[in-house]
Amino acid sequence: MTENNQPRPSPIKVFLSELTNRGNEEGPDAHRKRGLLSSLLIPILAIFTGLVVGGIFIILTTESVYAAFQQSIGAGIAESWRVVLLSYQSLFTGSFGSPSRIIAAIQSGDGAQIRSAFNPILESLVASTPYIFAGLSVALGFRAGVFNIGAEGQLFIGALTATFAGYAIKGVPAVIHIPLALLAGFAGGAIWGFIPGWLKAKTGGHEVINTIMMNYIAFRFSDLMLTGPMKMPGSFNPVSPTIERSAWLPVIFGAPTRFHLGFFIALGVAFLVYWFLFKTTWGFDLRTVGANPYAAKYAGMKVPLNIMLAMTLAGGLAGLAGANEVLGVNHNLAMAFSSGYGFDSIALALLGNNHPAGVVAASLLFGTLRSGAIRMQLVAGIPIDIVSILQAVILMFIAAPAIIRTIYRLRKPVHDEGVTVATSWGAD
DSSP states (O other): OOTTSOOOOOHHHHHHHHHHOOOTTSOHHHHHHHHHHHHHHHHHHHHHHHHHHHHHHHHHTOHHHHHHHHHOHHHHHHHHHHHHHHHHHHHHHHHHOOHHHHHHHHHHTOHHHHHHHHHHHHHHHHHHHHHHHHHHHHHHHHHTTOOOTTHHHHHHHHHHHHHHHHHHOOSOOHHHHHHHHHHHHHHHHHHHHHHHHHHHHHHOOOHHHHHHHHHHHHHHHHHHHHTTTTSOTTOSSSBOOOOOGGGSOOBSSOTTOOOBTHHHHHHHHHHHHHHHHHHSHHHHHHHHHHHOHHHHHHTTOOHHHHHHHHHHHHHHHHHHHHHHHIIIIISSOBTTOOOSHHHHHHHHHHHTTTOHHHHHHHHHHHHHHHHHHHHHHHHHOOOTHHHHHHHHHHHHHHHOHHHHHHHHTOOOOOGGGSOOOOSSSOOO
């Protein structure tokens, strides 16, 4: 108790209050630093809150918890804690590996043990790679004011064209074959993105409707090709021939890891997208058209051309996601090979604030959750759909930061002090 007999605030509440406080005695640099800390605090607390809500769903969907509560309240609480702890422990070790195993492998000095110990985190990076490409696709479209809901279809077409280039081109070295296959994937997705972009620019057709329809066309077209001209000879399954070894993306550390060059290509593409959007005249035009097409037209910018360019580039980026999966992971193409990367990319772009750096961070989060979900299902017996609930809840809290501020009693950011605070990862 204080001198005025008032309860002393908790240390956590004091920390959060001080972190988001903006005193008038501080200079602009201090305001900016504190604003950046506050912008990072929102997604961190959103992830934590999402884990808490996910734990509630885990408890509600576990039969052993109900059986324990039938015995006694204490047994039910203990079983609830055990199930949640086991689930998140499995999720963590499935995403990042076991710390004790990693330490033991490093101490042993054996290369095979070290690769095996670090394999979970490397698998998380493998799962994050297509998310990066697809998230960049949707984010670039959003920046230009177009809603690219067709990333999944563009991904399929990019995978289809990359696969054809991978097995049809023979007798060339990897240094030529890999860029050609990636370029084929980019071109296939770009063509599929150009069509709804052209329809919007020339006829006013809404890109949301057109891209959704193009998704279904892409799915059925890929099925047609895999059961016809691109079907592996002698196979009863609708699967393409295996691509040439010269088209495989190199694996960085060797077996048993699948971590390949595609992850670094994705990071490089993210940097190029950032440079294009924020450091070039074309990128400025795209962002201006997205912010206010009428003002852009008044300023002399070619709005239809920029819309077509944005959709074409967005389609190409999604096509690279499909090419990455074929060249780096599967080495052939089968029906329904995508796990919904194109649809998840819409959430990724929003989570990343339509900024390349934010998209990379959000993709790493989704990739680690997807990778760890498999072990959580095997070890703890928790349905993999719980991870989808986690992703949805985290996205909801980040998209509505007022909820987080209300829960944790954070101060609302003051934008008129010269500090612009983003409510999700990435800022201009």
